[in-house]
Amino acid sequence: MNMSTTQFDAIVIGGSYAGLSAALQLARARRRILVVDAGQRRNRFAGESHGFLTRDGHPAADIAGAGRAEVAAYDTVAWIDGSAVDARPDGEGFTVDLDSRGKVHGRRLVLATGVRDELPSIEGLAERWGKSVFHCPYCHGYELQQGAIGILANDELAFHQAMLLPDWGKVTLFTNGRYAPDAEQRAAMEKRGVLAIDDTPVLRIEDSATVVLADGRRIPHAGLFTYGRLHMASPIASQLGCEFDEGPLGPFIRTDMTKQTTVPGVFAGGDATRPAGNVAMAVADGAMAGLGAHRSLVFG
Template sequence: MQNDDADVLFDAIVVGGSYAGLSAAMQLARARQRVLVIDAGVRRNRFATHAHGLIGQDGRPPEVIAEEARAQVLAYPNVRWRHGSATQASGRSEEFVVEVDDGSRRRARRLVLATGIEDELPAIDGLRERWGRSVFHCPYCHGYELDRGRIGVIAVGELSMHHGLMLPDWGTTTLLVNAAFEPSDEQRAALARRGAVIEPARIARVDGIATVVFEDGRRIDFDGLFVATRTRVNSPLAGQLGCEFEQGPLGAFIRTDALKATSVAGVFACGDAARGAHSIAFAIGDGAQAGASAHRSLMFD
């Protein structure tokens, strides 16, 4: 739905139409607010074939979940949808201006940023092609389906100890150090207590489903690989508006309070761009809170 709405002052513009943004838009729509969703159509989990750990939707293709949610939100007559990237944001509470990549501008009293993040993978041949299919970041999202099989953790630094200690609950775990760090004696002992083993050789590439080929020519077949990606908020809007950021172990994210309000009055943020831990379930909950909080601010602030 892309009506000519350039002259409309929306009650809220939601930037990002994935799980968090749709959840926020739903709350605002049901509060009978005029809502515009601006979305470029690039979901973070677009590489995954199935979504897991989401009550009522376990095992369904993520694109189906997102499309059904979009249809439900757009069934509300007070919601408009704009396909495109929001490139600029300015203004202040009651009069924000968002520019879209076609050069058009939209105005709103409140903003909800649900822009998502991008994953930066280690520079290992074959890793990106398997991202979301046999290379993962979240054990809770993908660990169960490996059926207690062979799991490799590709280290990116000491942070990867977290994966190494967690994943033995999901399968036989090998920490592939890959010269990313040198485990201390205490860390080696902790891994041993959990039944995880350490492989020190450097990785040359990933083949097959999840076969790690080392520089010395050896190969180890795994059923799945886990890696802690670096993440970055994939939109400049929060920075343009002056929102504060928080530095997490994987990267910076937008700082919010318990109601998902940012440091800028009238601007709310939700989903992966505004938290350190990520999943569809977290994103939906965040979005519901952000949408309800934006509505309450329209009433009481």
């Protein structure tokens, strides 16, 4: 297939869970679609995915791989392993510039471009991200078997985690100079069952999830939780002029109930369109974005 001369009904940018789900809906409507994917799933650091019905505890890469195989089985689907670097309106649709394959054109765009986590700057944290340091208790809390859980504060949102996490284990909050809970918050955390609030600076993370403090203490945990800032993993939405809403962790693409963005003909789903999400939400978002894109092709 000559990509540069093919007129696609829709181009799906991002081939993780939301993008695959959108592509599946469009493929089943027998539309000619192209999926462009750079292989940078947000949860690529995690070994297993949890909370997704029928796939609870399965390797995250296997779920994505099975989804790709299902979508690729439809003969109207084309796939490019690469990145979309620019997109713009062009006639009755959009032209997308690719990093290695020239240009492609589609009548509709579905953005499933995801987000990038900006992690707290603590030595040893990044290499443990998704393995013993997490952000979502619903995704990873149960497997800690009600053991010791440390929260590494990055800002005042640590209070939110501290109130949630006692359902999953014995919680210590390390404020690390990034968060100063007031008396009311301290009382609420004590009532909720938080065991300790430690204001000693955190030097680094060692072993699996051992917090090393400035006073020399080494406190092991079953797992650690923290928040980072979220950034768009792709500039495409901004290039197209999509509007954003501001969430507690960063901006996300504004969409309506059909997952259409503020730019006509551009739909979006997944983590890039939510203040927070998981695999199940991404799949649901992608399905709606795919349906929305198809209906817009039918009804204009």
